[in-house]
Amino acid sequence: MPLSNQSPPGQHAALASKPSSDGLTLTLSGRLNAEGVAAVWNSAVNQATTPGRSLTVEASGVSYCDVAGLALLVELRRQAEAARADFHLTGLGERYRTLYEQFVPEDLMPPPSQVKKPSLPEEVGRKAYVLLDDIYTLIAFVGEFALAVVRAAANPGRVRWADAFHVAETAGANALPIIVLIGFLMGLIMAFQSAIPLKQFGAEIFVANLLALSLLRELGPLVTAIILAGRSGSAFAAEIGTMTVNEEINALVTMGLDPVRFLVVTRVLAAMAMTPMLTIFFSLAGLIGGALVMLSLGYPLVSFVNQVKMSITLGDLMGGLVKSMAFSLLVCAIGCQRGLRTRGGASSVGEATTSAVVSGIILIAVSDGVFAVIFYVMGW
Amino acid sequence: MGRPIIEVSGLTLGYGEVVVLKDLNFTVESGEVFVILGGSGCGKSTLLKHMIGLYPPMAGSVFIEGRDMVNAQGSKRRAILRSFGVTYQSGALFGSLTLLENVCLPLEEFTRLPREAREAVARMKLKMVGLAGSEDKLPSELSGGMQKRAAIARAMALDPAILFLDEPQAGLDPVTSAGLDELILTLSSSLGITFVIVSHELASIYAVAHRVIMLDPQAKGIIAEGAPSDLRDHSENPKVRQFFNREAQSPS
Numbered sequence: 001m002p003l004s005n006q007s008p009p010g011q012h013a014a015l016a017s018k019p020s021s022d023g024l025t026l027t028l029s030g031r032l033n034a035e036g037v038a039a040v041w042n043s044a045v046n047q048a049t050t051p052g053r054s055l056t057v058e059a060s061g062v063s064y065c066d067v068a069g070l071a072l073l074v075e076l077r078r079q080a081e082a083a084r085a086d087f088h089l090t091g092l093g094e095r096y097r098t099l100y101e102q103f104v105p106e107d108l109m110p111p112p113s114q115v116k117k118p119s120l121p122e123e124v125g126r127k128a129y130v131l132l133d134d135i136y137t138l139i140a141f142v143g144e145f146a147l148a149v150v151r152a153a154a155n156p157g158r159v160r161w162a163d164a165f166h167v168a169e170t171a172g173a174n175a176l177p178i179i180v181l182i183g184f185l186m187g188l189i190m191a192f193q194s195a196i197p198l199k200q201f202g203a204e205i206f207v208a209n210l211l212a213l214s215l216l217r218e219l220g221p222l223v224t225a226i227i228l229a230g231r232s233g234s235a236f237a238a239e240i241g242t243m244t245v246n247e248e249i250n251a252l253v254t255m256g257l258d259p260v261r262f263l264v265v266t267r268v269l270a271a272m273a274m275t276p277m278l279t280i281f282f283s284l285a286g287l288i289g290g291a292l293v294m295l296s297l298g299y300p301l302v303s304f305v306n307q308v309k310m311s312i313t314l315g316d317l318m319g320g321l322v323k324s325m326a327f328s329l330l331v332c333a334i335g336c337q338r339g340l341r342t343r344g345g346a347s348s349v350g351e352a353t354t355s356a357v358v359s360g361i362i363l364i365a366v367s368d369g370v371f372a373v374i375f376y377v378m379g380w
Numbered sequence: 381m382g383r384p385i386i387e388v389s390g391l392t393l394g395y396g397e398v399v400v401l402k403d404l405n406f407t408v409e410s411g412e413v414f415v416i417l418g419g420s421g422c423g424k425s426t427l428l429k430h431m432i433g434l435y436p437p438m439a440g441s442v443f444i445e446g447r448d449m450v451n452a453q454g455s456k457r458r459a460i461l462r463s464f465g466v467t468y469q470s471g472a473l474f475g476s477l478t479l480l481e482n483v484c485l486p487l488e489e490f491t492r493l494p495r496e497a498r499e500a501v502a503r504m505k506l507k508m509v510g511l512a513g514s515e516d517k518l519p520s521e522l523s524g525g526m527q528k529r530a531a532i533a534r535a536m537a538l539d540p541a542i543l544f545l546d547e548p549q550a551g552l553d554p555v556t557s558a559g560l561d562e563l564i565l566t567l568s569s570s571l572g573i574t575f576v577i578v579s580h581e582l583a584s585i586y587a588v589a590h591r592v593i594m595l596d597p598q599a600k601g602i603i604a605e606g607a608p609s610d611l612r613d614h615s616e617n618p619k620v621r622q623f624f625n626r627e628a629q630s631p632s
Binding site for chain 1: 475476487490491492493494496497499500501503504505507508512515518519520536538539570571
């Protein structure tokens, strides 16, 4: 049985048609593999739609016929029957005939689609339901997480510290280069940009005030948290999401281990411990960048340092660090939650990761606003 | 039957420095159902992955339809790859595509069939594996057995002359597994497809295999070759008899 896919030259599929006494006769010959069928499909099917009273397919010249060829024959029969003509197939080799007879024209019909396009109110309702469900699971997650943290605090020995240290290294220490680089460049750029207009008033020295206040109170925590969301929130979502897909989470649950305690608490605690430190490094690098600009403008380092010291208080620093800790809690918890919520396969892991980063950044922005209001009201 | 379609000679394979199997020589004949068997961890799947060119071997050669698989590059390699279909242990269906789209994908990429023709072919393939009516389902909505059958449908999309199946019956219930055996036999007899199957399911080996080779991790090679019932009844190697008679390892 030669069944190679290469068709020998001169054996390509061919189609001939002639009107017969009571209808149409289509003569197929050559090799009916995917390549051959592709060449004759359109014209054969077109002719079969208007066959007259009967359609006869003469297939004695067919030297080879695979499922693509059978699909053509069944499709011709389907078209003939749709046009209320009789269908006859003659001359097909015995071996192919047995296969052909396993199929009926209905096999090629797409099943009547059950899913109707939903109407607008239905669509709105569905989306609203998804949103509410999302909020509900989020609230449930907050509760679970709080409970797990309380349990961990009550019983610190049961926290998996080795895992936490590992996360502290990958999410914290390993992020230092990018944090320092971005902090340095931001400080440099901000100092340079603000020095130009301030120079017109002879007030370049206030670049130090601007830089110190904005970095410590606002930009340090904010940018560090955004980097954390992109770097670690996404990683947590992808890792936990893949674990969910591989049923590792189910394994934990059936072992009686709470996945929130086991996976989420360690990650969030580690990130909360590391992010304030990263924020300090970010602000420091930013100030160094600013100092570089001031040096190049001819100010001695000591006056820059003094100006920085005068313009900020310990409260500014601590406020920034509290914010950065809160941001890291939100970013990492939402990353883990999106991972745990994953259902399905590879594409849903991608969705979970995207959602982790987007929700993380939204939460950072919203909570930053809340912090601004609180700090203002409290007069800090 | 009778024409060699796959020729493996002097094949040595392993990971890094570790040799898993060495100096394998065997041929698979056109139209036969050829089963690679052996206990867990003897390198069956590794051998399969070397035969289909996923991993480069340490030494030796694999010829598929007379074409060198090991050294082929570029378009030559793609031509060889198109002459066979492979199913993987977990099905490896694309999770974001429906079954119909999974089967249509190779047709779309490698043939010039019009869209209706591709869908017709894909529907027929899915019917052949007993999945008519599930065309619009996503792989995650299917049971394990259905996923494996869908994977076979996708592997046959281009009507390849050879199908490689990696543990097709693992994890299936006896009824589904028997259905799969029947499918393999039907495809083999009606379309003349050559099957190379990695398996350790005795029942289905007896049902489908024309010829088997048995691998052994200690010998790092083939310790038996022949028809399964022959090996069960006449093999002189105690390990082979043990395998075919489902005896536990005797304490030594």
